[in-house]
Amino acid sequence: MPNVKVHVQFPENKIKEPIIYQIGHEFKVVTNVRRADVRETAGWMDLELTGDSTEIDRAIAGLRKKGVIVDPIELNVVE
């Protein structure tokens, strides 16, 4: 089953929202948090998404729609 590793960053106004829980319910993907640092003013997570490729793409688009920043696990690779 395809899986994608992403780095998710939460702006201050999104920190209290259960966004990862919502994504797991709204799309057919398994969310697996491997590393995270969530504080009062900012937060990030390294997240694995497992599911069909199209469903993973929809879940990533869904995360962005909810106002979080989603990047590949490597962050910016265009140098």
Added chain:
Amino acid sequence: MATMKALVCRECGKEYPTKAIHVCEMCFGPLEVKYSYEEIKKSISRKKIQDGPHSIWRYADLLPVEGPTFLGPHAGMTPLVRAKNLGAYLGLDELYIKNDTVNHPTLSFKDRVVAVAITRARELGFETIACASTGNLANSVAAHAAAAGMRAYVFIPGDLEAAKVLGNLIYKPNVVEVEGNYDDVNRLCSEIAGEHGWAFVNINIRPYYAEGSKTLAFETVEQLGWRTPDQAVIPMASGSLLTKIWKGLHEMKYVGLIDEVKTRINGAQAEGCSPISTAFKAGRDFFKPVKPKTIAKSLAIGNPADGYYALKATAESKGSMDMVTDDEVVEGIKLLAQTEGIFAETAGGVTIGVLQKLVKNGTIKKGDLTVAYITGNGLKTQEAVIDAVGRPVRIQPSLAAFEKTFKMGKNGGGDS
């Protein structure tokens, strides 16, 4: 040789074999190369280095390759220029410029990291090398691949300037213009690196690639007569260069080439893309991603992979960070050119601008032995200064017109 012990996760410490992998399967942290310093210490010496090739490969014992064949044989050993004029202007007694504007073959510090990456890629059996780039990295990958007879793929955003595209096409790699913006290219390349058996220098080969930057530290120390500088000013894009210079200085101590590291590491960014410097000035140990808007395009990485580690290294060294406006970048380029005869690209303007700020605010003191790292050649970013350098003096083709314009008498002298 093979002084590499393993790849190790920078976060959880889990070890992996030295293959083409870059992310820890446990915690998704980035991997880096771990060496057997005790083994290296037995064979390395100042004399062995000085008797070695006039390139980065004189430090092969501390690089992540097995040898004995090294690609990119002329990268590195660029001049460390004693910048007396710029030093006098800024009020520094001992200022040096590490001049990678003349690095071989493509006139930027990327030739160091790509030489290491392509050597390791060949050792791991890869026949295709690739990168995602908007400038210097693409040039270097394309040139090294041509010389090594390897297939190359260079991915660029669809809106890249014509001059930069030409600089890649001349080496005849497969230049892939991706319809979309920076983020689209970024995501596509991350996916391709996961799917194809290619050596993506700054993705699956990144643990090896990044180590090439340490050679800037090694050369600085050797060229200073086996001393570390008091202050280093380093431009930051991903933040990798700064962290690897810090690592390189310490490795020289670990293997007994120097007794102490007394350097304060200072990071430089442009205001229009300064996630790391902004975090440092705010006293944070994490950064917030930004959308870049600056003429310093070679530093325009809004979500830098090594930003956290750059903050950590700077704090450990008791160094500092700062940022400059685009106007200050241009002034920095002009100042370096007009005092030392070195034409740097925009990243060099950032370094000189921040150096100037750090001297003014007392972070760098008059007597500090200071090294500023100039990482790319100004001929690559001429558009940044085209409106800031004035025009030639135009005269009629006669001796009288010339002498009148420059107020010269028959015996010469005078000035315009």
